[in-house]
Amino acid sequence: MIGFIQSVLNILLLPGLAFTLIASILLAGIDRVLVARMQRRVGPPVLQPLYDVLKCLGKETIVPRKANEKVFLLAPAVGLISVLVTAMFLPIGNVSAIRTNADMIVILYLLTLASVTLIVGSAASGSPFAGVGLSREMVAMISYELPLVMVMLTVGFVCGNGLATFSLAKIGAYQAANGPLLLNPVLWPAAIALLFVIPCEVGQQPFDIDEAETEICEGVLAEYSGKPLAQFKMMHNVKMYVMSGLFCALFLNIQTGFFLADILIYCVSCVLVTFVSMSVPHAVTARFRVEQVFKFYWTVVTGCAALSLILVWIGL
């Protein structure tokens, strides 16, 4: 019985819902502040993402005439839920809300599901900007899926010592035993590849080819306003937290004895990962063109991932 309450608490409170929502809003706020500071300007208050979401909740929702109303309103909810459920799998230290022995494949598919709901929602909105936006989102998905899969296979193979594992618990245990994987030089290219994948997966500035305000008027979200828009914005923030959490789970899983220290280390490493992978490219480079994104991911990033995969395969 205690185990059941403990797991329900885990799901609802700590590594589960409450922690995810708060952490994602703070992380998005810190990211925007860091970008502002890098451009030597004051930048918005840290809780700005919260205000954005609350403001969108307060505005009226217009369902365009040509939209398919059910799918138009349902897609954002399913997208937000699938991303929240993905956050359940991420371990803090060695505690995670849901534990299965094939976490990585489920995470991979839930992230795909989140992007699919974004695509189906924009397709249902019936605007030409959304049509172009969804095809760009799909191209982005194709480009980052290959390196993401390779990195997962590499880490799974390293931590499985013989039999490959897809469960984050075993990966955590391996890292607890012989240090976080980031220190292992063979895995540096894989870490770099994952750092590159994160901004494109989340749809952050240099790679947000699907919501390019200047080119295709908010592309995927052209017709969204009010509550569905709030859910999509919240999904964007939670995805940012989930991806940095995934990086921490795979490469930076430092497990000290007691839980509070784990949480602190986890938050600090999440902020660090967000800074390196999302804030710096946002402040430094302009938005990529569509085929540049594809070429960049399938040559540079896949090369890094393949390099570390082969090095691991040779048995280093």
Place this chain on the structure above:
Amino acid sequence: MTFNYFVSFFFIVLGLFCIITRHNLFKVVIGMSVVDYGTNLLIVSIGASNKGTAPIYAAGEIVPGTWFVDPIPQALTLTSIVIGACITAMALSLVIKIYSKYGTLDTREIRRLHG
């Protein structure tokens, strides 16, 4: 017996060559039936042997030491010939319909489904 095998494989190769190179639908169908003849010859020659006689005998009349030809491949050849005939008939009816619809028999022009 090996001569039969050479001839049958020659027929199969000839038929395939005819299907690949000829651009007239009728010749393609002819090529298909040549391939069928090659296989039928192969089936029959597998079961055959020089000294063997037809495996038909009245009850109790078996003289020990007589060689019989294996009957099963001959039965298979019958089926294969029947199937070859049906396929050729089907192909020819399709060729007639194609000609009435496309107005040509040249395979290079009958390529609406491509890419």
Place this chain on the structure above:
Amino acid sequence: MLFDLDKKINEAIDDAASKSLWLYHINAGSCNGCDIEIVAALTPRYDAERLGCKLTGSPRQADIVLVSGPVTLQSRDRLIRTLAQVPEPYCLVTVGSCPCSGNVFKGSYAVCGPVDKYRHVDVSVAGCTPKPEAIMAGIAQAAAILKEKRKGMHE
């Protein structure tokens, strides 16, 4: 609902309405003088993001609609159509003196009057190319008006 949770949520949203302002800029035939000033207000030097401002590409996500230019004949229908597509509650801010009075172009055959003829203007930022600080002041006033409008919506 239980211990008036929805009242607290509505108050939080009204407060948020004044803190997160998404701008959408309509150029109703302006000479681009005001457009450059608006964009200048968004650059790091004047940093409109301090107020929570962000430029959006689609009117569906607009809170504050910035209109510049004296509403020429060609852009009249487009202006009305875009304003109709913005979800409530939103503020209409006219940048420069052209939209609020027609400036030097007043009375010309190609100009059909100030923006006021088509929709109630909440804040008018005067000046032929007002300085970015003036635009920022206008946006700050619009934020307060937005909060009132939002409060009016759910009473």
Place this chain on the structure above:
Amino acid sequence: MENFPILAIMTLFMGAFINSLVGRRSHKARVAVVFTTMAISLLLVVSMVPAVMFRGEIITYWMGGWAPEAGWAYGIGLEVDALSLFFGLIVTIAVMVSGTYSFTYMKRDDSQVNFYTLFLMLAGSVLGLVLSGDLFNIFVMVEIMTFTAVALTAFRNDTEGALEGAFKYLVVGSLGSVSILTGTILIYGCLHTLNLAQIADLAIHTRNPVMVVAFGFLFVGFCTKAFMFPFQPLAADAHAVAPASISMMISGVLTKCGVYGMIRLVYVLFQNIGQTHVQYLVTGMGCLTMFICVTMAFNQHNFKRLLAFHSISQVGYVITAIGLGTAVGLGAGLYHAINHTLFKGLLFLVAGAVQHQTGTLDLDELGGLSKKMPKTTLLFLIGAASISGIPPFNGFASKWMIYQSIFSKAVNTGNIFFLLVCIVALLTSVLTLASFVKVAQSVFFGQCAVLCRDAEECEKGMRIPMWVLAILCVVLGLFPDQFGELFLKPAAGAAMGADVYAAAMLSGKAVTSMPAIYGYIGTWSPIVWIVLLLIVTAGMTIFSVSAPIRKPEALGEGEVEDEHVLPENAKYEPFFSGEESVHSHVTGSDLFWGFKENWKKYFSFWHDWHSGIVNDYELYGVVFLAAALIYCILFI
């Protein structure tokens, strides 16, 4: 129980015969005859399930009572073990569904009697192929199957390219049949028997080159029937022009016969799946087909041709999983085989419904059907979600098992070839998702095309079969373990236990041993996951805030979506940066510009490779035959 297999096959053939007599009188008579025939054969096959699947018995039936004497089988035998019954189930379910669908789908066509006669003959020959235990019997059934499939493909010979597609399928299909026949005869030449069980006994001891050449011929023959790599243009042409229920039969059932033949060949007849070279050959073929067909599906303009390429790439998945040689791989392959029949059948029937209502299948002319045909759109979404492997549906469960089996095989053998296969498999699933997004956007969502203005929902008679398939898709997706326990384990066990198969056939009763090695590593119990989703959804909807949802009032009677809306009340028109909203639907051809831009050379090469000329396809087939034979002679 003894003669259920022969009864199932014969009812279908007898039904074809009776239908051609009685069917001319009226539509009702035809429907009665065809429906009862299909129902009886389905019942017979299902009634065999408890004995064969759960108790593991093997039912053998000797035609004409010619039981084997002194261990030497000379009569023609039917043998039903768990593997053939598994495929028998797939066949009968697919036949039942596509039969009921075609009652309403073919209502407007003329000479329907011939259609149903051919349809029942196709069903009978496919069931015969799956249940038969004699190699030449398999060849005859393959011939009947090809013959009727060609006739049915060209049934509507006024559609664009129907005759041409049927002719190409016949010519290159006969290359496959000839190679199966040659392989059978070469085996007969060495072992002097045609019975599968007998061959399974003797083939292990006789290791002479003629047997290897026979293996090569049979492998190419079954590749043709499963439309593997060089033969996929056949499938694309045949599906694009055939009526929807026939393209469901071709993609759902005919390809499975090729897969069944491949499993029998590699696991039971020659039992050489253990050799790594055979694994390279089979998995390599599956992988090649998988990737090429998915990329080919990318820039297709015809809805059914796109579905055809997808169906072949999913069969590539099945063949890849089978080529691994492990019990988990075989189980995953079989699971994906039945899933593929279900969701691919559903998608083809949806395509048929769209064609039935709007008259066209061109992706560039369709658009915005979701408002006119909401139920069909929902069915399409279920099918598309299952094929691209979205979690709660069956595609995800079987694809995930395939990845797991490939990856654990790669790790156990430490062989980099299987690692590349795993990466290609994962990549193909993303590309599958991409092309179904393209179909969703250009056919169902987006702005309403001119053609679709007056389309309305298809009749109930067409929707019921589609709902049956959709429900099966969801059920199989939610309970992968129970399905694995009941059906996959015995089927995989039957395939792996070739000696038991032989013993049962020749010397009477024998029970297949359940392979304990069939480990289904871990599960994520979808039910818990779905419950979690529901809780969170409820949470979201309760959190309601006083912000109204404004919807345009529905169009009154006779009102047309006029294009000229006054600027003032343009609130609900799509945002066109101020312009009046003209009809501009982003269709299939201009999606994925970035991806196609980078791979221009690759796409144009394959576009020219599918030249549509019969001679080229035959050339590819012959080159593949030669290459396969050389590979077999050198390595196996």
